[in-house]
Each structure stands twice: as structure tokens, then as C-alpha cells.
Amino acid sequence: MRSSLVLLASVLVLPLEGMAAYPERPITFIVPFAAGGPTDVVARIVAENMSKTLGQQLVVENVAGAGGTTGALRCAQATPDGYTIMMGHMGTHGAAPAVYADLKYDPVKDFVPIGMAAGTPILIVAKKSFPAKDLKEFVSYVKANSEKLNEAHAGVGSVSFTTCAFFNSLIGAKPTRVVYRGTGPALNDIVAGQVDYMCDQIVNLVPQIQANSIKAYAVATAQRSPVLPDVPTTKEGGLAEFQVSAWNAIFAPKGTPPEVTKKLSAALQKALADAGTRKRLLDLGADLTDKEAQTPEGLAKLVQSEVARWNKVLKTVAMKEPAPPPK
Numbered sequence: 001m002r003s004s005l006v007l008l009a010s011v012l013v014l015p016l017e018g019m020a021a022y023p024e025r026p027i028t029f030i031v032p033f034a035a036g037g038p039t040d041v042v043a044r045i046v047a048e049n050m051s052k053t054l055g056q057q058l059v060v061e062n063v064a065g066a067g068g069t070t071g072a073l074r075c076a077q078a079t080p081d082g083y084t085i086m087m088g089h090m091g092t093h094g095a096a097p098a099v100y101a102d103l104k105y106d107p108v109k110d111f112v113p114i115g116m117a118a119g120t121p122i123l124i125v126a127k128k129s130f131p132a133k134d135l136k137e138f139v140s141y142v143k144a145n146s147e148k149l150n151e152a153h154a155g156v157g158s159v160s161f162t163t164c165a166f167f168n169s170l171i172g173a174k175p176t177r178v179v180y181r182g183t184g185p186a187l188n189d190i191v192a193g194q195v196d197y198m199c200d201q202i203v204n205l206v207p208q209i210q211a212n213s214i215k216a217y218a219v220a221t222a223q224r225s226p227v228l229p230d231v232p233t234t235k236e237g238g239l240a241e242f243q244v245s246a247w248n249a250i251f252a253p254k255g256t257p258p259e260v261t262k263k264l265s266a267a268l269q270k271a272l273a274d275a276g277t278r279k280r281l282l283d284l285g286a287d288l289t290d291k292e293a294q295t296p297e298g299l300a301k302l303v304q305s306e307v308a309r310w311n312k313v314l315k316t317v318a319m320k321e322p323a324p325p326p327k
């Protein structure tokens, strides 16, 4: 009897010991869009500091496709041992269920929330040669010419797709919507004048706006961004209804042990308290004020509310898309 109890105890203890030593090897950090876009930029900035805290590299793996749902599905189906996590956002863990009829994952049930890394206000930007001097002129021009215009996004259900679907529906525009593997590559085409406009997250846009290589018509938040003081709000531009902000947050697959998620959450909190990491994010216009959403419990609440919110908003503006075959 005694020996079987000892054996049982040793079997139970073994996994916990393993978790106590976590992490013992590099951690795959899935970014569900192309390198160089907002999700990738936020992930790499926080990963650098988290790697120092955890003592193992967070290795970013860009798994693009289907508006970020390909990468999200990859994470949802990964072994829940703490060695695969992802940077999700308002698209993959908010809007996706509203635009994919049979999405192969549930943003709430199939993930363990770790915490929000950055809030990301949305801007309406256009190629430098776009013939409008302010948001009022931009809206009038797009309404009158949308059939001749191209709008860039990062795939159905992405933040850029979702927010510009909302914008287009508000002003009654029907542009040709051009899909990219991320708004990093999309921004290159805006700079090159190959595509007309897009709705994107501030952390992708600040360098190009400050370099005056694209036009920024408005930021869709109540206040102007401190890093872009000359870019008016949508309200100042006469489009107060277009108020929208996105967010980027870290998730692990359902079933990841609490000892592991606690370490990941603590490492994220440490990164968000680190002066250098904060400066890099704030200089790109990130909003780091939502302390509640930076916790696992707060992020869980945010995902639930965002899924409900975007389901309501997108019912009127976007069709249901068949989910892509699992990769």
C-alpha cells in the first residue's frame, strides 16, 4: 500500500517539478501576421524584455493568413505546455467569430489569457498624393469615388479589415478591398502610392507619419495621440461616430498549467513596468493605461466584451466568411 502511495506521489510531483523549472527551452511566440506590422512590432518589443525575465528566448514565428485566424488556430491546437504562446488582438480574439461562419477556435474557451501588451488607437491614413486636405474632404472624396479606390487590409477579421469595414459602412463607401499578409506590407504600398487608404494601428504608422511619407487624416479616439499632436481626432474632423481602438494581448492554449501562465503573466507585467520597454511602446503611440486588461482576469473580461461588441457592429457591415481550411 505504502509503496503504491509513494509511487503515486512521485508521478504527481514529476510534472509539477517540470513546471517549477519552466521555462527550460525557448518559447515559440506566434504572431499571426507578416513581420513588420503592428502585431509583430508589439510582440518583439515585449518579447525582448520577457525573454530576459524568463531566462529563455521568446522566438517570434510569423504565421500569417486568414486575417490572423490561421496563426490563432495554430496556437489553440498547440501542446499546452507553455512553449507555444501567441500575440492575439481585437481581430483574432474579438471580431473573428462575427465574420467566420465556422471559426475553428473559440477566442474565450480555447485560450488562457495572459494579459494585454498594448492598446492601439486606430488611424485613417492614405497615400501622400491622395487629393484631400482634411478628414471632411477625404470622406467626401471617398464617398464620391469609392468604386475607383483601393483600401488595404490584413485579411478578413483583422483589425484593419474590421475597423475600415466599420468606416466604409459609416460613410457609404464600397472601395476595392486589397488583402495583405499584414499591414506592414500594406503600409509599403501606401507609401509607394500603390494603394489609396487603410485603417491601421498607430504603432505601425508613427514613423511614416512623422517622416511625412503618408497622410494621416484622423485618429479614432476621443483625444489626440501625444506622439501625433497634429493629427486631429475623428470627432474634430466631423466623424465622431468613428471611435475605435484596438489592442494586442498575449494568449496561451487552453490547458496551459497555472504555474506556467503565472510566470508568463509576471514576465509581461515586468516588461510593462520596464522604463525602456514602456518608452519604445509609448513612442509608437501605444496606450498602456488599461492595467486591468494587463492581468489574465481583465483580459478574459475584455475578450468576452469585444466578441459581443464586434458581433453587434459587424452584423450590419460584413458578410459571414467561410472559415479557411485548418493549415
Ligand code: MLT
Pocket: 033, 034, 036, 037, 038, 039, 040, 068, 089, 091, 153, 154, 157, 158, 159, 160, 161, 181, 182, 183, 184, 201
Ligand atoms: C491587423 O489586424 O490589421 C493586423 O494587426 C495587421 C498586422 O499586424 O500586420
